[in-house]
Amino acid sequence: QVQLQESGPGLVKPSETLSLTCAVSGYSISSGYYWAWIRQTPGKGLEWIGTIYHSGNTYYNPSLESRVTVSVDTSKNQFSLKLTSVTAADTAVYFCARRGRETRGGYNYVAYYFDSWGPGTLVTVSS
Amino acid sequence: QSALTQPPSASGSPGQSVTISCTGTSSDVGGYNYVSWYQQHPGKAPKLIIYDVNKWPSGVSDRFSGSKSGNTASLTVSGLQAEDEADYYCSSYAGSNSWVFGGGTKLTVL
Numbered sequence: 287q288v289q290l291q292e293s294g295p296g297l298v299k300p301s302e303t304l305s306l307t308c309a310v311s312g313y314s315i316s317s318g319y320y321w322a323w324i325r326q327t328p329g330k331g332l333e334w335i336g337t338i339y340h341s342g343n344t345y346y347n348p349s350l351e352s353r354v355t356v357s358v359d360t361s362k363n364q365f366s367l368k369l370t371s372v373t374a375a376d377t378a379v380y381f382c383a384r385r386g387r388e389t390r391g392g393y394n395y396v397a398y399y400f401d402s403w404g405p406g407t408l409v410t411v412s413s
Numbered sequence: 414q415s416a417l418t419q420p421p422s423a424s425g426s427p428g429q430s431v432t433i434s435c436t437g438t439s440s441d442v443g444g445y446n447y448v449s450w451y452q453q454h455p456g457k458a459p460k461l462i463i464y465d466v467n468k469w470p471s472g473v474s475d476r477f478s479g480s481k482s483g484n485t486a487s488l489t490v491s492g493l494q495a496e497d498e499a500d501y502y503c504s505s506y507a508g509s510n511s512w513v514f515g516g517g518t519k520l521t522v523l
Contacts, residue, residue, distance in 0.1 A: 324514075331419075331502060331514055333416075334504075334513065334514060345511060381458060386464070397464065397465075398445070399449035399461055400461065401461050403459055404458060406458055
């Protein structure tokens with residue numbers, strides 16, 4: 287059973303960089319799957335931030351792409367999020383999640399949902 | 414990418430059925446059969462309850478069902494129970510390895 291756990295500062299100053307890490311247990315990141323960051327802002331619901339494959343291929347939300355970097359460290363079995371030039375609008379609960387995968391006929395196929403989530407971590411942007 | 418549109422609230426009495434809508438565009442909901450629904454209790458992480466429009470993950474009650482027509486997807490909760498009171502979010506694949514979520518619907522069991 288895979289488990290994900292977010293960690294990082296709970297308070298970030300405006301214009302600085304938000305940095306979070308997601309530790310994965312119960313599964314080796316290097317064995318496959320895509321891994322994602324999703325955030326939840328009060329009153330605006332969930333927002334997909336970006337996804338990374340274990341090989342390092344990344345995909346970002348166009349609205350955040352200029353400020354986002356997602357990276358993976360297979361040696362530590364974790365992946366990370368960096369969001370630069372933060373403002374109060376970036377105050378949110380940040381979740382890391384795993385994109386699902388389905389097995390059919392002995393082959394693995396990427397799925398189009400997120401099947402495992404971390405508990406989330408609140409990041410407040412304030413001076 | 415714009416967020417999918419959900420009603421902010423829905424309610425029903427125990428035993429009744431309630432349906433929550435999720436409206437997108439032809440670039441997301443209408444373009445792919447990859448709509449998923451998540452249930453979120455206060456202070457908890459979202460939990461996948463429906464994927465690929467109308468499929469259930471293992472262990473999820475069949476009281477939850479999904480459907481889609483055009484650019485609108487729907488989640489129906491049948492036989493409402495007190496434990497169903499939660500926030501529900503829809504999500505759709507939007508192409509090019511991107512996703513869009515809805516604003517969430519707070520379901521109240523009266």
